Amino acid sequence: MLGEILAGRYYIKKQLGGGGFAVTYLAEDRKNLNCPQRAVKQLKLQNSDLQFLQKARDLFQREAAILEKLKHDRIPKLLDYFEENGEFYLVQEFIDxxxxxxxxxxxxxxxxxxxxxxxxxxxxxxxxxxxxxxxxxxxxxxxxxxxxxxxxxxxxxxxxxxxxxxxxxxxxxxxxxxxxxxxxxxxxxxxxxxxxxxxxxxxxxxxxxxxxxxxxxxxxxxxxxxxxxxxxxxxxxxxxxxxxxxxxxxxxxxxxxxxxxxxxxxSSPPPPPPPPPPQFPLFKILMGLIVAVGIGVATIAVVTGKPEDVEDNPSPTPSATPATPSPTPSPTPIIPNPVNFQTYQNPSKGIKIEYPSDWNLREISDPITKEVVEILSPNYRANVLITVEPLPQFMSLDEYSNQEIQTIKQFAAAPYKMNTQEYTLAKRRAFMVTYEAIEGGNTIKRMEVWTLKNKKAYVVTYEAETGVFSTFLPTVERMINSLEIIDN
CATH class of the missing domain: 1.10.510.10 (Transferase(Phosphotransferase) domain 1)
Incomplete structure (x- = not known):
């Protein structure tokens, strides 16, 4: 292979590595003026049967098309892929x-x-x-x-x-x-x-x-x-x-x-406990009490004693205007209240929801966890997860809710402060549970809301650190209230 030219342009210089399924070579792209280096990966099939090769060709083209779409600075670019003499090759950016x-x-x-x-x-x-x-x-x-x-x-x-x-x-x-x-x-x-x-x-x-x-x-x-x-x-x-x-x-x-x-x-660690109050010697505390009592008695005497030469309604004496205290600056919010919302719709899962335009949306469609989409706040401080779970048999909302609460108690990391209540989701009777748990050294608060329709459970989970949970809550409530089930 060394010294060969593949596809009329890739001159093979040396082998970079190899395994059970492929061998990777360092090559020069001689159709490019600068002859840049490329990584050429040869798939090892070891079978020349026509039916075998056709199956390999179909899979190869499918996977290459997926890799070609991955445009990211820390993923080598797929620059070319081809078949030559019954062998399959991927050409990627060479990473030095x-x-x-x-x-x-x-x-x-x-x-x-x-x-x-x-x-x-x-x-x-x-x-x-x-x-x-x-x-x-x-x-x-x-x-x-x-x-x-x-x-x-x-x-x-x-x-x-x-x-x-x-x-x-x-x-x-x-x-x-x-x-x-x-x-x-x-x-x-x-x-x-x-x-x-x-x-x-x-x-x-x-x-x-x-x-x-x-x-x-x-x-x-x-x-x-x-x-x-x-x-x-x-x-x-x-x-x-x-x-x-x-x-x-x-x-x-x-x-x-x-x-x-x-x-x-x-995320920020929980704040340290406040410092203990200063410790004063006992005699200073007693002296402070004595002085305070003395001032109090003197004040009473001044207020209640009225000299005979003082009129009952004296004319007001101008007094200095008290200084206006400087306003205490309000804490800077973690995020501004989002103004623009946009719509996410997944017809195959039968859901539609509005979410802030500055939040990040990640489609999942996990066949095991049944998670459909995750919507994350800026800086990853909060996230909303939507799950659509087919039920193996008909269940009432109460039966499903009891099952889910037991699952939370069993699998969540020592949940506590758990509250449950009825709710409305997608204009249907729903159930809500909120609880806190310690995960990764952080205190996390979760809110899960679910409803049932056509033997499917629709679950919206909101999670954030306890300290910022209420900050994002109005935005998340708007998202939850916008959810529509379009599955008939």
Whole structure:
């Protein structure tokens, strides 16, 4: 392969890497005046059967079209894809840098201050991917490059390439398992990855950096089934709690979006308790009381005593105008009340809702959690999540509400201050529950509102830190009250 020219333009210079499904080469694009370097990935199919090749061609073109749409500064651009002599090739932007596996080693343990920027870099790019309904499926240090130009982390080698070959070899109905052992959560090992599967992998990478231990060698708590790692690293409880939630074995117990992790990482910690009142010596307290009593007696004497030469209604004596106290500045609001609302509509899920134009909307359509769309405030301080869940059988609203409240009590992180009440959602009888929980070292407050129609549950969940919950509440209430169910 070295020294060959592919598609009449890509001169192969050297091999960069390879695995079970593909080999990546460094090439020059000789049809470009500057001969820029490219990364050319060759899929390894090892089968020349015509039916096999046609299936490979269809999958290849589908996955390449998806990758071509991903335009982000920290994702290598897909520049070209082609078939030549029964082989399939992807041509991507070449990233000059160092793979993270050379930085995350057993001999060099990362500090908390180093891990947090790493998490931020990966999660910001992952937010873009998930907004485009793409799961990476193979996040690991080998698939992360620290770009030389700006030290930013770039995501490479999506699991889509692996899926092309695996689906071809699998028989109908056989699960397609893509990913790397140790970085895959349980649901991905069973061939059912979801968006939170990537969040699990990012948490594992951070723990590997902090402990220097490969994921496969981290012990598992036999009673809970969770990974044990805290005793092998020195980090704050706040970060440890966040990482623990990222790597929960049950996908429902994890953060459900990269933005939720970012919110937990960069939200303000609870304020410190107020300082104790100053301690005064006892004799000073007694002296103060004596002086106060003396002044009080003297004041009474002055007010009640009236000299005989003073008229009952003396003419008013001009007095100085009291100084007007300076107004106390009101606290700066976290966000201004949004003026412009826009409409989101999802006919396939039968919902329509208004939301502020300066909030960020992320479509999810998760087949496991049944989440449809997430709407996030600026700076990730609050989020609204809409779920449409088909019910296995007919249920009354009261039956469903009892079931949901028990689920919250079972799976939420020690919920407390729980309140329940009837509500109206989409002009239908509904139920509301609010509660608080401590997650990732922060006190979170949630409000869930649900109603039922045609054997489906429509659930709107509002979540924010307790300290700012009421700030966003008027906006969120307007959003909730605007929800329409258009599913007939």
């Amino acid at each position: 840098g160092q793979v993270l596996s050379k930085e995350i080693t057993p001999t060099k343990l990362w500090t908390e201050a180093e891990v947090i920027p790493l998490l931020k870099d990966i999660l910001e790019t992952l937010t873009f991917l998930h907004q485009n309904k793409v799961i990476h499926r193979d996040l690991k240090p080998e698939n992360l490059i620290r770009r030389t130009a700006d030290n930013k982390i770039v995501l490479i080698d999506f699991g889509a390439v692996s899926e092309i070959t695996t689906q071809i070899f699998n028989s109908p109905g056989q699960r397609t398992v893509i990913g790397t052992s140790g970085y895959m959560p349980p649901e991905q090992q069973y061939g059912q990855p979801n968006l939170s599967s990537d969040i699990y992998a990012v948490g594992i990478i951070a723990i590997q950096a902090l402990t220097g231990i490969l994921p496969e060698k981290l012990p598992i708590d036999t009673s809970s089934g969770e990974i044990v790692w805290r005793d092998r690293s020195q980090v704050s409880d706040r970060l440890a709690n966040i990482l623990d939630k990222m790597i929960r074995s049950n996908c429902r117990d994890r953060f459900q979006s990269p933005t939720a992790v970012l919110q937990a990482l960069f």
